[in-house]
Amino acid sequence: MQPPCLLCGHHPHYRHNICKACLEDLPWAQPPIVNQTLGYAYSACALNYLPPINGLIKQFKHQRNLAAGCLLEYCLSKTISSALLEQQLLLPQLLIPVPLHRTRLRHRGFNQAEFIAHGLSKHLHIPMCKNLCLRLGDQAPLQGQNRRQRLRHMQGVFEVNTKEVNSRLHSIAIVDDVTTTGATAQALSSCLQSAWPNPLHIQLWCLARTPAPKTQLEW
Ligand SMILES: [Zn+2]
Numbered sequence: 001m002q003p004p005c006l007l008c009g010h011h012p013h014y015r016h017n018i019c020k021a022c023l024e025d026l027p028w029a030q031p032p033i034v035n036q037t038l039g040y041a042y043s044a045c046a047l048n049y050l051p052p053i054n055g056l057i058k059q060f061k062h063q064r065n066l067a068a069g070c071l072l073e074y075c076l077s078k079t080i081s082s083a084l085l086e087q088q089l090l091l092p093q094l095l096i097p098v099p100l101h102r103t104r105l106r107h108r109g110f111n112q113a114e115f116i117a118h119g120l121s122k123h124l125h126i127p128m129c130k131n132l133c134l135r136l137g138d139q140a141p142l143q144g145q146n147r148r149q150r151l152r153h154m155q156g157v158f159e160v161n162t163k164e165v166n167s168r169l170h171s172i173a174i175v176d177d178v179t180t181t182g183a184t185a186q187a188l189s190s191c192l193q194s195a196w197p198n199p200l201h202i203q204l205w206c207l208a209r210t211p212a213p214k215t216q217l218e219w
Contacts, residue, residue: 005018008021016073017067017068026053029045029046029209033088039189039190039193040189042089042203043205044079045207045208046208047072047207049209049210054208056071057072057178064108066115069112072116073115073123073207077124080120081123081124084124089203092126092203093171094126094173095120095126095129095205096133096172096175097113097130099134100113101136103138113175116177120205129164132161132164132165136156150181158188165197167198169196178207179210180209182204
């Protein structure tokens with residue numbers, strides 16, 4: 001017996017906990033690939049942070065609904081595969097999930113970015129490293145700040161484990177759940193760039209981006 005679709009509960013299950021009709025109806029990000037000048041080359045996002053995606057992401061993160069996590073990861077994997085096929089993205093050599101601070105990790109019980117990176121690693125055959133970066137601070141970028149303020153706020157939040165630095169690596173994708181201002185990825189990118197002996201090509205892979213700047217995120 002196939003499990004029902006997580007969204008409609010009626011249609012026969014297609015794959016990854018969603019039926020074909022609901023999959024087509026999702027608020028897919030247009031365009032999925034956006035060039036950036038924030039210390040990383042571009043961001044690839046599967047979806048817009050709108051219903052039903054915001055609800056699924058909350059269930060995944062805060063209620064540990066891993067079926068929702070698998071569904072969301074499948075959407076990102078599908079987006080990345082097409083972009084790689086169309087040569088819109090450079091195939092990275094390594095996936096880095098955005099680390100959680102140890103207090104938050106203890107509280108939540110798992111790192112949602114690591115769960116997504118693990119699925120992507122399996123589906124796209126790219127290795128993942130979860131020990132390369134540490135999160136020293138628990139702060140997230142604040143709403144309503146300009147770019148310089150946000151970066152200052154995020155300064156010193158991340159640290160690179162120098163034992164894991166490999167100078168043969170030149171292309172990395174940072175994996176996160178939701179991107180709002182890009183300040184988290186920017187802070188992590190600049191930390192990686194300064195720890196690396198040679199220039200790194202960095203991209204950000206995200207489940208969803210928030211279309212409205214005023215959307216308040218629980219992270
Ligand atoms: Zn459905």
